Amino acid sequence: MTLKGNCLIAQSGGPTAVINNSISGLIKEAMRSPQINTVYGALFGIKGLLQEQIINLGNESRHNIEGLRYTPGAALGSCRYKIQDEDYERLLAIFKKYDIRYFFYVGGNDSMDTANKISILAQENGYDMSVIGVPKTVDNDLPHTDHSPGYGSAAKYIATVVKETGLDLQNILASSDVAILEVMGRNAGWLTAAAALAKHHSDDAPHLIYLPEVAFEKEKFIEDVVKTHKKLGYCYVVASEGLRVKDGSYLAAEKATDAFGHAKLGNGLAAELKNLITSRVNLKVRCNVLGTSQRSAMHYASRTDASEAYLVGRDAVNLAVKGLSGIMIMLERDDHPQYISKTSFVDLSQVANIEKTMPSNMINEDGNYVTYDFIRYAQPLIEGEISIPMEKGVPAYVKLDGYKKMHSLYRKSPAC
Amino acid sequence: MTLKGNCLIAQSGGPTAVINNSISGLIKEAMRSPQINTVYGALFGIKGLLQEQIINLGNESRHNIEGLRYTPGAALGSCRYKIQDEDYERLLAIFKKYDIRYFFYVGGNDSMDTANKISILAQENGYDMSVIGVPKTVDNDLPHTDHSPGYGSAAKYIATVVKETGLDLQNILASSDVAILEVMGRNAGWLTAAAALAKHHSDDAPHLIYLPEVAFEKEKFIEDVVKTHKKLGYCYVVASEGLRVKDGSYLAAEKATDAFGHAKLGNGLAAELKNLITSRVNLKVRCNVLGTSQRSAMHYASRTDASEAYLVGRDAVNLAVKGLSGIMIMLERDDHPQYISKTSFVDLSQVANIEKTMPSNMINEDGNYVTYDFIRYAQPLIEGEISIPMEKGVPAYVKLDGYKKMHSLYRKSPAC
Structure with missing residues (x-):
């Protein structure tokens, strides 16, 4: 025809x-x-x-x-x-x-x-x-x-921002102990994972990556952060906006209106993680939320x-x-x-209506970073x-x- | 000697x-x-x-x-x-x-x-x-x-992000009505003002710019946003993290610990402005908080x-x-x-210990945008x-x- x-x-x-x-x-x-x-x-x-x-x-x-x-x-x-x-x-x-x-x-x-x-x-x-x-x-x-057009550019931008803000974190004494970057991705962690493309040496940011594919454990998270901070003197965390705890509920969902009809603050994921840390340990935390700049950074x-x-x-x-x-x-x-x-x-x-999430071979055993399988997959997509x-x-x-x-x-x- | x-x-x-x-x-x-x-x-x-x-x-x-x-x-x-x-x-x-x-x-x-x-x-x-x-x-x-090294690069990055996220806002129906970008600057609005360098046509982002040099009025702000949204169908707001109301108190200060010693959420300025809007009018708001990426965007x-x-x-x-x-x-x-x-x-x-804030001739009469005097001053600094x-x-x-x-x-x- x-x-x-x-x-x-x-x-x-x-x-x-x-x-x-x-x-x-x-x-x-x-x-x-x-x-x-x-x-x-x-x-x-x-x-x-x-x-x-x-x-x-x-x-x-x-x-x-x-x-x-x-x-x-x-x-x-x-x-x-x-x-x-x-x-x-x-x-x-x-x-x-x-x-x-x-x-x-x-x-x-x-x-x-x-x-x-x-x-x-x-x-x-x-x-x-x-x-x-x-x-x-x-x-x-x-x-x-194999991958979707649009992903490579957002991934390149995220990785570059992590490289730059990672230097910012490492190089200033006593400004922040922990940096948290909130990345888009409700159910799939591909874009969050891309932060790992910034890392070329062991001390470099990022140090911890939390993906929606892994049920988030609050205690484990605080342990991870404290351990990294003890080792390096700073800790760079990258997390998907769609993190969920074991029962499947989002860690940071937009709150409904209160009894007076006033909208409560929609606490973002980064703010939620910051609260988790600062309510438990004496570390200074700074949040970066790139929002729509991630998907529009043609520059x-x-x-x-x-x-x-x-x-x-x-x-x-x-x-x-x-x-x-x-x-x-x-x-x-x-x-x-x-x-x-x-x-x-x-x-x-x-x-x-079918979503492709990250396969288990691309996520480390601890559920707080990616493996080399992911790097090998994503690296060519951000070239040029x-x-x-x-x-x-x-x-x-x-x-x-x-x-x-x-x-x-x-x-x-x-x-x- | x-x-x-x-x-x-x-x-x-x-x-x-x-x-x-x-x-x-x-x-x-x-x-x-x-x-x-x-x-x-x-x-x-x-x-x-x-x-x-x-x-x-x-x-x-x-x-x-x-x-x-x-x-x-x-x-x-x-x-x-x-x-x-x-x-x-x-x-x-x-x-x-x-x-x-x-x-x-x-x-x-x-x-x-x-x-x-x-x-x-x-x-x-x-x-x-x-x-x-x-x-x-x-x-x-x-x-x-005349200006400080470091300003021009941060200004160029902010203006470019506003240009890109401005297109994102304008071009999607029914996603967000209002975008808020929170920009660094506790007492001086120079960097926030730089967002205006993104605008080349009247409909372009940004539409409203709020600076620490002008006492922030909540009612006026909501009026400004509603008026712009009515005219264009969307509204792009850029605001300094250091906005203060008439009595001099910050609009969004980091909260102290509560009675139990737990740190309260440090609500950022953007979240505060979002809350102001959504608690009063039926508009969808999205926040972007570039954080330390503003001062490290060498790319x-x-x-x-x-x-x-x-x-x-x-x-x-x-x-x-x-x-x-x-x-x-x-x-x-x-x-x-x-x-x-x-x-x-x-x-x-x-x-x-002396801070140079923006002079009145660079801020419009309404206190919600910059004048051409500012554009003329800042534009050459972001070239190349x-x-x-x-x-x-x-x-x-x-x-x-x-x-x-x-x-x-x-x-x-x-x-x-």
Whole structure:
């Protein structure tokens, strides 16, 4: 079956530093594909699509399309939206109206679920359309793919911040005894583990790494910290925001409102760990919480990651025009004797809503650090840097013209 | 008076990304100065000096001395130590023992106070020694100097993070309505103000900037946030950790221990502001707290700043061997028609313990943003980037051999 018609690109979930590399790869390859006429983009993912927030990406300048390769954030706009039963009819009508025969959804687990549902919807309604999921996530928790585009850049940034703030901790007497870095990752510890890529000598930060894959034990944690501090005179802890104790409850969940309707402080994980330490032992603790800077730090992205993000975008189009549908494109590695990756694919149904957590061989026996198996896996993914055009001392990121025109109107509307 | 003898370099206070540029400039210029024989470094500032933690910087490789130019953190080790009456005799004895005729102290306000005291000590005891303060601080709060080395790099990093996390906020529907970035600066808002360098279009982040120079009004703050959110659909707030309300009390101070001796959570400023918003209006808020990464982000340092940090180190030696003493070297600017800076100097007594806060012409009338006067002042300071050698995907920072040998022994000793 060779389809001919228009193409639609959308993205969803949290952005990564390099997600727009995938968008750029998708746009450029779709533009030069004889089977694809107009290349559309939906703003704000499925949510925007349902409101027909559609732009013609063919109207964008070459400068903008190239600029996506060094611009972080969700250039098309993103959403977190679970598709509802009543949306299906509307979606199908829009696909038909715009003669969409190729639909590319860039995102993580939830987005792959959405893509899968749309693929089934089209099939069930006898509407010929190729649906391809394009992976992205800083959490690296998508299954089957060796790793996810977006992970390497966030990992490189985390490792570099740990290297730098580790020097800060080691070199000042009597300022802080313990540094705690809180890293993103609710259920998978890949990004937290990446901190270990900062360590090249035994005394270097980080010293302790706590992952959601290991049930957190408060007593053991305090013991670990005290032991390290006794040995080195300082201790650098990296911990996932999603740490849970044995009964499965989060160590630091957002608190509900109190009896007066006032919201209680949402104590973050780092603050919780700090409290655990300072309530028990006489150590000074300092917390760093990088928040959304982790997933948007294009200024220090991995070149390997950016190239692979572009590659999955480009090859997603190639697979689609070959007639494939209902799949997620993914990365495979061949790292002997040196790291090489290539694209492959897997059924969307095998990806949707499945999270890939860290395997036990990558976590040490004590459950407070990673093994060399992890280092060997993650190290190639953070290699290389990106050159970004600068303006007035900060990166000169681009905005799509279509997005600029529609964005402000849309975000201000009460419907959102 | 032309002194001949040895030189001692030390540093104190929190590090900056480029403080080691000053150390590198000091070492290289001291090495080629005919009046200076051995170039010593004291580890961990005055505190280490009092314990005779002294290394011969002449033994360091050229690679290490050059490597200081791209290595963040306190390469000599730093301390926060207020000089005591009983220390004076010991200090003088050490200066005499090592024939120190040139003493350079790299630091901020407190360090200039220490340098001033040592200068007076030497004079009163008839010991001929040139004492020069070399400025460094990310806070930019040293008086007389146009700006402080270290500020430009931290400012560039903050502005870039705001640009990137600003895109993250704008581009995702229904994830967060408000982002709050907490920035260092207890009494001076210079670094917080630097966030404004990220903004090139009216909708761009940041939208609101709160500085310690302006008494914080809770009602006004909520009004500001709601108004911005109504207009744009999102709101990016940047605030100094040292915000105070009208009576002078900090908005977010570290809490004392409770009746049981348990330390209470030290609620950060960002968490406090988040609580203020969410307890009153239905908006989702996300906090980013960069912590020590602000002052150690060499991976994104300003070239202008790094060059100037090197310059003040180099010229400090030149002033010393010309016979000057009891001064802090500083930067003057001539920015017509383009930014140029040169070194000058001021008496240490005029610097010690005086903080330079932001002048009223750089703060808008509403007290919730900066003016163009600030932009014009700060923009040239963040220009240019640094190329850093990489190893396994992260920066290959150096450690001084002398520091490596003594560091671990020293930090582990109970005396520290």
